[in-house]
Amino acid sequence: MTVVRRAPGKLFVAGEYAVVDPGNPAILVAVDRHVTVTVTDPTEPGVQITSDLGPTAQRHHWKDGRLGAEPYARSGFAPVLSAIDTVARLLSEHGAPAPEFSLSIESGLHDHGTKYGLGSSGAVTVATVDAVAAYRGLALSDEERFRLALIASAELDPKGSGGDLAASTWGGWIAYRAPDRIAVRDLARTRGVEAALRAPWPGFGIRRLPGPEGLSLEVGWTGHPASTTALVSGLHRRTWRGTPAHRRFVRATTDCVRAAISALERGDDQELMDRIRQARRELTRLDDEMALGIHTARLAALCEIAEAAGGAAKPSGAGGGDCGIALLAATATRDIARLRERWAAAGVVPLPIRPAAEGNPQ
Template sequence: MTTGRPPVVRRAPGKLFVAGEYAVVEPGNPAILVAVDRHVTATVTEPAEAGVVISSDLTAAPVRWLRRGDRLDPVGVADADRARRELAHVLAAVRTVTRLLAEHGRPAPDLSIAISSTMHENGVKFGLGSSGAVTVATVAAVAAHAGLALSAEERYRLALLASAELDPKGSGGDLAASTWGGWIAYRAPDRTAVLDLARRHGVAGALAAPWPGFAVRRLPPPAGLALEVGWTGTPASTTDLVSGLHRKAWRGTASHRRFVAATTDCVRATAEALERGDRHGLLATVRRARRELARLDEEAGIGIFTPALTALCDAAEAVGGAAKPSGAGGGDCGIALLETADAGPAGPAVSTEDTAHTGATGASPDIDHLRERWTAAGVRPLALRPATEGNEE
């Protein structure tokens, strides 16, 4: 029965990888990400009947789930497996928070969860990390509804435990960007070790224990550069691409070691350029990141670069910018950094947040030319800005 309590609303931004893709799936390897202002919103209220009722703008109708021990089983659904697939990340988030409540002697709450997202259009996702964002938003909303006061790192850790339950190969970089927002340097924890911690010591124990390999810190936004994002029109599966690479027995090879070393050095140089406000150095490291991904693609043959992503990168280079696929490639989005009109000859002047997609101060003819070239190549410019805030109400 409902009690008239106000709804709890939490939202989480999407993400783009700036550098470190593929290498970051190995524990302790670094990457740089930026959160973007497309969000997933989770709204939690008390349901009219027992169980967990989940509705989403990506599913046809609300689905009611009843608890069977640690399981959540759908009620009155013709295709239960499809329902589990479509709502897998929401269900994993609910289970993880419920386990934490149980460890504190709290009963599993009845919930009504409504999910909405601006990371897709007519059901087609843009590749901005919607799975990570929905996990972070759901964890935060359910925890807040239950009265749990959690730090940002605890929310991230709960989301990582939920995500690793579904796919331990995922780095969790999307979860970190969705949690902290802005530009971040991130190192992935050992997900196998983290899941083992939770099995041996419970969720609360896993929240309190050190996580091997994990680190996150904020970085300043690039000054004097605009972040442009292009969508290829072709959705891609990060899980399939990363799994394909591992099926080729790439890990442990000389190629793997060289790629990880080169990518780690590239991420380090990118972070230093951001911290110094060195826009020319940053452009150089983004170009280098593109070359490293291209070399990996050539050696491993996993399909990172599609014709559209290559055209996206070439168009940015043609107008003096730097560009690369963002994430696993194979479709989805690419990013470009271009100097703004008022960057000045000597260094930083305005941040990406001040210039991207405003069409006013900081806009440059090169940005207009880039968007025209992208459109002609079948790449859709997306009106995205960095999201300075992470998981928020």
């Protein structure tokens, strides 16, 4: 038996950093590059994992309900192992044995092993949950797939918002609010995965949004990978949370995101561009206050070039490298062409990326 599932990558449009607090909104868009996970019958006992990102295959064996005795991080496949373990926990609660299979990963979210910052960890988590569940005969709804993926992600690091998982699950443009990931993790540990799938998750919210029909989404890659985990962890380690500056940032960002959601729903392209500019200003102020390194020289150049072309731009995600986004009038083809030329001259790689369709493609 062979099961193939894939999940798209993502870009943050607005709401970075504030979204890590439960209930605060963000806007994300899924992109038309994917991670594909294939599960087939095993050739030997255990679970074999191969990937186009790694030179060698790994075989793991079940021990005390987990794949292998070593910490996940040492394997190089932490999100995959946590996703498999989470599905196995659900199967165990239904009286089913731990699954054994061969699993292979193909990623379109990297360039010769270098990540673009398009949410590859989130996409591989969602695709793995979906593929392993389907292999064992579990049909998951979108929300069940997301919840399993979030439980798996929270086991590794509950500081992540889960926005990447939501975009990889639902596709298209979405408004997302995060639940309390520590509470979700603890719920799954104490009451079981099935109970965590059915229980209310305070703060969590997801809703589809229409894309901006009159605007072109342009994506530029700085050529420098960034660690979202390190940047968000750096903010958590500082005495910023609960301060007046923290409250001001969250309030201003939340108001900005809500206005951007309203603009998307009304089809008001100019208002949306204004809110993108505001979101960039809020990230700049946060960076100035906390010295996180959100704005690099190339991200600054990306934004300035887009503004000069009549667009609106900002870093996408935690910053520090990876990608930035720009919105320009879709009819301004000369401005878009010039933007790409100037990005390339400034060391920013224009990526031929477009929003992915709604839904999780199989």
